[in-house]
Amino acid sequence: MKSGKWSDDDLVNHINDGGVKRKKALAAIYQNQVLQRRVYNMVKYRGGSESEAHELFIESVVLLDRNIRSGKFQRASSLDTYLFSISKFTWNNWVRKKKRSLKSIALDETAFEISDHQNPELQYITEELSAGLEKLIDLLSEKCRLILKMWSNNAKYDEIAEKLGVEKGGALRKQKLTCIRKLKKYLLENPNLIPNHYHGGV
């Protein structure tokens, strides 16, 4: 994918860096008109509405962002192919949930269209689960919340980096992992706080 002036490698690197760079990379992907139109057409072809297509595209970019940061995107395909695969998987998932009948193509058939290396390994979070996870964020220290804000870019990146005494890129990722470990440790000490969803080996 060539989103504006950036190559796939640029976009992946910027997303991994977090902060302002991540935000700009996500904007570049999201504003890729060709890709957006492709996803919209896919939804339209399968009987979806414009607003559903919009929602799906945003969800797909969010999942792409998550998979890049978690290292699940192996660069076996281009970013736009990968994102389109995510869109198709996500749409199928939505359809299953809503027990919606497909307009012309069977679900299983569409699933087989995507090769294994393109499998986006999506993880969906229900609204109920999301509410449970939100409570866990309250357990984080102030420092960890700031790091979380840096990833989301809800705070001025440089200011927080200076406050935390960290540099951009790798150092930020390490800080994030440390925070997740701390939260994990707390949950191990208080296992009743772990949402049931994660006890079932899902």
Add this chain to the structure above:
Amino acid sequence: MEESDNIHNLPAERAAEAAFENEIAKDTKLFLNSLEKTKVEKPRRRTLYLVGLAASVLILMASLITINISHSDSAIAANYNINQMVSRTGENVNDSKFTDAVRSYYEKDYTRAQSLLEEAESSDERVNNYKEWLSLLIALRTSGSNSDTFTSQLEQILSNEDHVFYSQAENMNQDLKLFWRTMVIRK
């Protein structure tokens, strides 16, 4: 018990990571939704703003130029041309100093015109009215409409309803008080 042996190890790890990702995903969606508004509306609005701004500037410039050309002190003085008045009334002012002053006025030698007017002594009320009007035009061109010289001369003519140029003075006064002229022209 070792952490790795804890049956809650994997669920806790997944939940911790999911909590982080859930928070990031929420903010990312908000950010992307805000881009949608920017993408659709901003360029159109920006274009409209620019076009509107450019049009406003052009209109303002054109208005300023028009007002300056048609409503400047010189333009108003030219509109109340004394020769036209003379020919319109059909009267002939037989005063050499005055006619020399008129000539100098049209030659744009206002200093000499004013000097000749001061030299021209006449007992004829009508000639004196012409002299006062010409003096007013000279003051308008040299000192400007905001000067005390011009204002006092105009008020003097306006205070005399029998003045030959009374109605012209009234019209001139109205022209000078036009809203846009008072807003734009400051001399």
